[in-house]
Amino acid sequence: MILASAYAALRRVVSPGLRGILLRSIGLTVLLLAIAWAAATRGVDWLLAQETVTDAYPWIDTLGVILAGAGFLVGALYLIPAVSALVASIFADEAAAVVERTDFPADPPGEELPVLPAIGYGLRFFGLTLLVNLAALALLLVPVVNIAAFFLANAYLLSREYFELAANRHHPRAEAVALRKRHAGRVFLAGAVIAGFLLIPIVNLATPLFGVALMTHLHKRIVGTQARRGAGALTR
Structure with a gap:
């Protein structure tokens, strides 16, 4: 079920139907990362400008900005999940x-979330993901633990939030949460696939749509399986 869903999702992301949304989402992701990079480098530049040593050695200022930019490239791996969530x-x-x-033309379409709950949900998703990945970034100097923390934390958080984004279109929030908990294992494995997707440079810009x-x-697939089981039980 997980591999079939992942393959179908990857095929759909690059299809003509989603291509316009994909380009817009990538463009927004790149824009937000560029803003964060500019803010980081300007911030370091300002801090260095407060030190009198940079007056005598102006190259220190330039070196600091370069190192800040390089550091942000590393930190971007931990920032992309939060930006993708937003x-x-x-x-x-x-x-x-x-x-x-x-892909499911015979099924009734889902309903969009109202604007204010959608904004609140998006900000919550962004905030949680940012906090989790900042915590993983703090473990940067502990390589094995760091990668494990990054992967497992994102697998859990992304599995929970992305599944509820999809389920909320068809169920009240309480039912969507209950459905996720009943199928926690499969949902987590799907989240692990998304977390693995995040580790692929450039490709990870498509994480939101994937x-x-x-x-x-x-x-x-989960709802369809439940429906078939229910129908089978009624015929026995």
């Missing part, structure tokens, strides 16, 4: 609607 919350309903209409498409497929 972008996903913006494009989730639009992307999920395309996936549902294209995560939405994957969890839309997984939700549909």
Whole structure:
């Protein structure tokens, strides 16, 4: 179920139906990362400018900015999950609607979240993901623990949030949460696939749409399996 959902999601992300949303989501992700990089380098530049030593040795100022930029490239790996979470919350309903209409045309379409709850959910998703990845970044000097913490934390958090983004289109929030908990193992494995996707440079810019498409497929398969089992029980 997980591999089939991942393959279907990857195929759908690069399809013509989602191509426009994909380009917009990548563009927004790159823009937000560029703003963060500019803020980081300007911040370091300002801090160095407060030190009198840079007056006598101006090259220290330049070196500091270069090191800040290089450090941000490393830190970007930990920032991309949070930025992807924010972008996903913006494009989730639009992307999920395309996936549902294209891959599940016989099923009733989901409903978009109202604007204010959607904004609140998106900010919550962004904040949680940012905090988790800042904690993983703090373990940067402990290589094995760091990677394990990054992967497991993102697998859990992304599995939970992306699945609920997809499920909330068809169920009240309490039911979506209960459905996720009943299928926690499969949902976590799907989150592990998304976390692995994050580790692939450049490709990880498509994480928001991949995560939405994957969890839309997984939700549909879980609900479809339950429906078939229910129908089978009624015929016995």
